[in-house]
Amino acid sequence: xxxxxxxxxxxxxxxxxxxxxxxxxxxxxxxxxxxxxxxxxxxxxxxxxxxxxxxxxxxxxxxxxxxxxxxxxxxxxxxxxxxxxxxxxxxxxxxxxxxxxxxxxxxxxxxxxxxxxxxxxxxxxxxxxxxxxxxxxxxxxxxxxxxxxxxxxxxxxxxxxxxxxxxxxxxxxxxxxxxxxxxxxxxxxxxxxxxxxxxxxxxxxxxxxxxxxxxxxxxxxxxxxxxxxxxxxxxxxxxxxxxxxxxxxxxxxxxxxxx
Amino acid sequence: xxxxxxxxxxxxxxxxxxxxxxxxxxxxxxxxxxxxxxxxxxxxxxxxxxxxxxxxxxxxxxxxxxxxxxxxxxxxxxxxxxxxxxxxxxxxxxxxxxxxxxxxxxxxxxxxxxxxxxxxxxxxxxxxxxxxxxxxxxxxxxxxxxxxxxxxxxxxxxxxxxxxxxxxxxxxxxxxxxxxxxxxxxxxxxxxxxxxxxxxxxxxxxxxxxxxxxxxxxxxxxxxxxxxxxxxxxxxxxxxxxxxxxxxxxxxxxxxxxx
DNA sequence: GATCACTGTGTACGCTGTACAGATCGATTA
DNA sequence: TAATCGATCTGTACAGCGTACACAGTGATC
Numbered sequence: 001x002x003x004x005x006x007x008x009x010x011x012x013x014x015x016x017x018x019x020x021x022x023x024x025x026x027x028x029x030x031x032x033x034x035x036x037x038x039x040x041x042x043x044x045x046x047x048x049x050x051x052x053x054x055x056x057x058x059x060x061x062x063x064x065x066x067x068x069x070x071x072x073x074x075x076x077x078x079x080x081x082x083x084x085x086x087x088x089x090x091x092x093x094x095x096x097x098x099x100x101x102x103x104x105x106x107x108x109x110x111x112x113x114x115x116x117x118x119x120x121x122x123x124x125x126x127x128x129x130x131x132x133x134x135x136x137x138x139x140x141x142x143x144x145x146x147x148x149x150x151x152x153x154x155x156x157x158x159x160x161x162x163x164x165x166x167x168x169x170x171x172x173x174x175x176x177x178x179x180x181x182x183x184x185x186x187x188x189x190x191x192x193x194x195x196x197x198x199x200x201x202x203x204x205x206x207x208x209x210x211x212x213x214x215x216x217x218x219x220x221x222x223x224x225x226x227x228x229x230x231x232x233x234x235x236x237x238x239x240x241x242x243x244x245x246x247x248x249x250x251x252x253x254x255x256x257x258x259x
Numbered sequence: 260x261x262x263x264x265x266x267x268x269x270x271x272x273x274x275x276x277x278x279x280x281x282x283x284x285x286x287x288x289x290x291x292x293x294x295x296x297x298x299x300x301x302x303x304x305x306x307x308x309x310x311x312x313x314x315x316x317x318x319x320x321x322x323x324x325x326x327x328x329x330x331x332x333x334x335x336x337x338x339x340x341x342x343x344x345x346x347x348x349x350x351x352x353x354x355x356x357x358x359x360x361x362x363x364x365x366x367x368x369x370x371x372x373x374x375x376x377x378x379x380x381x382x383x384x385x386x387x388x389x390x391x392x393x394x395x396x397x398x399x400x401x402x403x404x405x406x407x408x409x410x411x412x413x414x415x416x417x418x419x420x421x422x423x424x425x426x427x428x429x430x431x432x433x434x435x436x437x438x439x440x441x442x443x444x445x446x447x448x449x450x451x452x453x454x455x456x457x458x459x460x461x462x463x464x465x466x467x468x469x470x471x472x473x474x475x476x477x478x479x480x481x482x483x484x485x486x487x488x489x490x491x492x493x494x495x496x497x498x499x500x501x502x503x504x505x506x507x508x509x510x511x512x513x514x515x516x517x518x
Numbered sequence: 519g520a521t522c523a524c525t526g527t528g529t530a531c532g533c534t535g536t537a538c539a540g541a542t543c544g545a546t547t548a
Numbered sequence: 549t550a551a552t553c554g555a556t557c558t559g560t561a562c563a564g565c566g567t568a569c570a571c572a573g574t575g576a577t578c
Contacts, residue, residue, distance in 0.1 A: 016458075020464075021465070023465075032544075032553070032554045032555060034542080034556050035543090035544085035556090036555085037557080060535080061534085061536080062534080062535090070557075070558085071557065071559075072535090073537095073559080074556080074557055076536075076537095077556060081535075082535065131392055134440065134443055144466065145475065148474075148476065149477075151477035151478065152477050155480075161480065161486045162491040163496070165481050166496040167500075169497065173432075173497060174433040174501070175436070176436040177434070177435040177437070181431075187392075192275065199275075206279045206280070206282075207403065210283075216403055216404065218410035219403060219410065222423060225419075225420035226420075227421045232425060234425050234432075237422070238432060240504075241426075241429050242429070242501055243504065244504035244507040245501050245502065245504025245505070247507075248500070248503040248504070249503070291523040291575075291576055291577070293525050293526085293573080294524095294574090294575085295526095296525075296526080297526095319564080319566080320565085321564085321566090329527085330527045330528075332527055333525080333526050333527070335567070336526070341566065
């Protein structure tokens with residue numbers, strides 16, 4: 001039976017264990033046999049480079065192997081399967097740019113803002129991250145470290161542990177959600193060779209009648225104001241709004257404290 | 260040459276036009292030949308049912324055709340390709356539950372909150388929506404209507420058109436971002452047969468040493484407080500925070516107005 | 519009745535992940 | 549030194565994918 005590209009098999013966690021072992025480096029070195037010509041790190045690096053350059057659809061075991069100058073099946077000496085390799089890719093990516101929030105001037109807001117920007121930049125560097133189905137959160141050491149750093153930003157300001165986690169999740173969710181649509185729109189422009197202007201032109205051919213009929217009044221109004229073509233930065237807007245919202249809660253907690 | 264599963268080809272927008280034509284219903288009815296045994300709507304329905312039940316990975320042209328009792332190639336009489344079919348699926352899903360915000364009691368906050376909840380429920384019903392790469396936003400009539408309705412929620416409260424759009428985008432981004440991780444965690448539990456408890460148990464085998472070593476102090480603290488196992492509702496928390504944040508801006512605009 | 523646009527389908531191609539068998543290498547053991 | 553044996557590497561094969569293409573059957577129009 002062929003295996004699903006992403007599905008884990010219900011083998012009682014053996015596949016998960018293999019992933020974890022590779023990430024946390026618990027694999028014992030063999031003493032016998034020829035020296036390995038490759039390494040897990042090299043494979044992960046090649047896979048990330050390929051995914052960065054050509055997207056997730058181009059990421060195949062054969063392509064990765066070809067980039068490393070080996071046969072496809074050689075990869076399976078180092079990695080149990082593609083799904084586990086993707087797990088490793090994700091954790092590797094989280095090892096970039098782990099600036100701790102303590103280095104950021106200011107309070108919780110500046111630190112959390114820096115975290116949000118860091119995540120945003122990460123998605124721009126590695127758009128494929130948004131397309132993979134991350135089976136479970138925080139698999140590896142690097143993604144855990146990243147989350148730990150984010151939590152430090154909201155420590156000691158009167159929030160409960162649950163709220164601290166929820167605050168980070170809220171920022172993270174907004175950033176990844178916006179990144180997904182933003183990046184996909186960018187990629188669609190590249191892929192189809194249709195610019196934003198051409199896109200709206202084609203759209204309006206079909207949408208036109210509905211607009212004339214008075215349906216879609218708000219889209220018409222917002223569109224005529226040029227909001228779809230403008231350089232308005234949705235990331236900056238949303239980030240500040242989410243931080244404002246967290247601020248409301250934090251100030252309320254501080255007020256409760258004083259009382 | 261085999262075709263990518265999702266990639267559009269740079270054919271000057273012909274593929275996009277085909278999608279749009281199908282969605283906006285501009286296809287002329289043929290007069291000659293046998294009556295079609297299928298319809299685009301039936302195919303889209305079958306595809307959605309299949310994706311709902313078994314996920315995106317199970318969604319293949321052959322499976323859809325089998326569910327309809329026809330050969331795989333028959334589908335291509337109705338739909339140009341899989342990519343266009345997915346476009347149609349997405350727009351069809353947006354036709355569900357288009358309750359207008361005018362029916363919601365209260366002001367912008369209650370209306371926007373209702374929109375967020377509606378979107379959240381939509382993703383829970385159709386998890387595959389979060390996995391597909393939506394090339395462009397607002398392709399079809401239904402998704403456009405949905406956005407129009409959302410914009411109505413924030414109309415006439417002192418925001419510019421750009422800010423109105425950005426407010427909707429902010430809510431949408433948070434909801435889709437959180438839905439993606441939440442749903443994927445749920446699906447991972449189903450797929451692997453590993454419950455959350457087992458998951459954390461396996462994790463801790465490997466994470467343990469790092470915790471003992473004093474790395475990950477915040478994760479340790481938050482974990483010991485039980486925040487990972489708790490029933491804390493991240494959706495409700497985040498939604499209220501985002502609404503709070505938008506409220507800060509809206510109140511500021513209202514104050515400017517008065518001045 | 520002939521024409522011909524249209525519907526439906528079987529076959530085939532290049533791609534995918536990966537199971538499996540076999541060849542080769544090289545440190546350990548006899 | 550020679551035999552052993554685990555570890556590395558790879559070619560082949562299989563089931564499944566999207567879909568191009570050729571062809572058979574249908575039924576309204578001329």
